[in-house]
Amino acid sequence: MSKVFDLFIIGGGINGAGIARDAAGRGLSVCLADKGEIGGATSSWSTKLIHGGLRYLENYEFKLVRESLKEREIVYKIARHISKPIPFIIPHTDKIRSAWLIKFGLLLYDNLGGKTRIPKSKTLDLNKKFPNILKEKYKTGFQYYDIQIDDKKLTKLNAKDAKRNNAKILEYNKVKKAEIINNEWVISLQNKKKIKSKVLINASGPWINETLHKSIKIKSKNKIRLVKxxxxxxxxxxxxxxAFTFQNTDKRIIFVIPYKKKFSLIGTTEVEVKSPENTVISKQETQYLIRSVNNYLKKQISKKDIVDTYSGIRPLIEDFKEASKVTRDYVFDLNIVKKLPLLNIYGGKLTTYRKLSEKVLIDLKAFLPKTKKGPWTDKKKLF
Ligand SMILES: Cc1cc2nc3c(=O)[nH]c(=O)nc-3n(C[C@H](O)[C@H](O)[C@H](O)COP(=O)(O)OP(=O)(O)OC[C@H]3O[C@@H](n4cnc5c(N)ncnc54)[C@H](O)[C@@H]3O)c2cc1C
Structure with a gap:
């Protein structure tokens, strides 16, 4: 008789890989399949920050910021070899946000996550500190810290550790179909193999509803907006x-971050798209990013300075707000299909993947075998 896994995970982005690592480390039998490379989609197209999300405070998302700041501390501890704290400077401009609002936001940011080894924020004289970088009109700045990480490596290290704990990790193997036969999930893969499982997790990122409709043949309860x-x-x-955090007149912020020793990474934009496929930057997005940088930096940049670009898709839960105001928090949608569980994971951030994975195992506890080991990923280093 062929093996029946405890968990089958569709998608090897940071969420799928994080769940696989946590579950396999507790002794559960896990199989994960990705249609491409592990960490090859959204999880390598991010801004590569493990951050609380200072900006989300403006949307009163205190719970999300608090959890993210706590996770920032943990991820920095378990993945120190692929991450580093960097100072971010917000040049002050009265036209967009008042100084007191930013100072108040930073006070919250310094304290919401509890004890931290990451330096606290402070006010800077920009003309003294960065006379060669910023235009002279930006006199005051606010400095805070966040963590820069290799997002793809973080995902791969999670999958590698899951494998070490006997998880089966399949790359370049699309899930074509998932159905219930004889009280088990039967998952049909691109290579024609069939895998059986007690629990099914749909962690296919921006493809979540496509997977749900086309492969699992279930109608989604959550409408999503795909935002490039x-x-x-x-x-x-x-x-x-x-790094710099530049405020734009549309109230959005743009980061300029030192990248791989020789480069600067500049992003990001928010553009609604219809499909998660073929994501490339548009002419308008390029112009928007160049304009933002040129508002602040002495040295003006143009299209000629661009050496590379990349784009990713955020699957945001539709709540009919402006894209920048839609929550970046994750939402679980647990369905019981003919008595078997299917968990759909919507949204989320790189930063919160570990906590998300722990919560998945809490929510699915009733459907999984009892394990001796409880939560463990906050202590064990990734390698
Ligand atoms: C532009 C941008 C910037 C961001 N910056 C940050 C940041 O700085 N910090 C932060 O914390 N978060 C950031 N995020 C959010 C973060 O990147 C995402 O929340 C995270 O990467 C999502 O991971 P995921 O596993 O859900 O999705 P993905 O990484 O997209 O993984 C889903 C996987 O499912 C696979 N898949 C899909 N369909 C199938 C199928 N039928 N069969 C098999 N496999 C399938 C895909 O190949 C893919 O690998 C950013 C997001 C974007 C778009």
Whole structure:
């Protein structure tokens, strides 16, 4: 008789890989399949920050910021070799946000997550500190810290550790169909193999509803909005090891972050799209990013300075707000299909993947065999 796995996970992005690692480490039998490379989609197209999300405070998302700041501390501890804290500078401009509002936001940001090894925020004299980088009219700045991480590596290390704990990890193997036969999930893969499982998790990121409709043949309860975010990469724009958080007149923010020693990473944008496929930056997005940077930096950039670009898709739960106001928190949608569980995972952030994985195992506890080991991923380093 062929093996019946405890868990089958569709999607090897950070969420799928994180769940696989946590579950396999507790002794559960896990199989994960991705239609491409592990970490090859949204989880390698992010801004590569493990952050609380200072900006979300404006939308009163205190719970999300608090959880993210706590996770920032843990992820930095377990993945120190692929992450580092960097200072972010917000040049002050009265036209967009008042100084007191930013200071109040940073006070919350410094304290919401509890004890931290990450330096606290402070006010800077920009003309003294960065006379060669910023235009002279930006006199005051606010400095805070966040963590930069190799997002793809973080995902791959999670999958690698899951494998070490006997999880079966399949790459370049699309899930074509998932159905219930004889009280078991039967998952048909692209390579024609069939895998059996007691529990099915749909962690297919921006493809979540496509997987649900086309492969599992279930109607989704949650409507999603696909919002593209693009980045441009230029040769290093300045030598200092600091990042900038530029405020735009549309109230959005743009980051300029030192990237792989020789480059600067600039992003991101928010553009609604119809499909998660073929994500490339548009001319308008490129212009928007260049314009934002040129509002602040002395050295002006143009299209010629761009050495690379990438774009990713955020699957945001539709709540009919502006894209920048829609929550970045995750939402679980647990369905019982002919008595068997199917968990759909909507949204989320790189930063919160570990906590999300723990919560998945709490929510599915009733459907899984009892394990001796409880939560463990907050202590064990990734390698
Ligand atoms: C522009 C942008 C910037 C961001 N910046 C940050 C940031 O700085 N910090 C942060 O914390 N978060 C950030 N995020 C959010 C973060 O990147 C995502 O929340 C996270 O990567 C989502 O991971 P995932 O596993 O859900 O999706 P994905 O990484 O997309 O993984 C889903 C996987 O499912 C696979 N798949 C789909 N359909 C099938 C199928 N039928 N069969 C098999 N496999 C399938 C895909 O190949 C894919 O690998 C950003 C997001 C975007 C778009």
């Amino acid at each position: 975010g693009s980045h441009i990469i230029t040769k290093k724009l300045y030598k200092e090891d600091v």
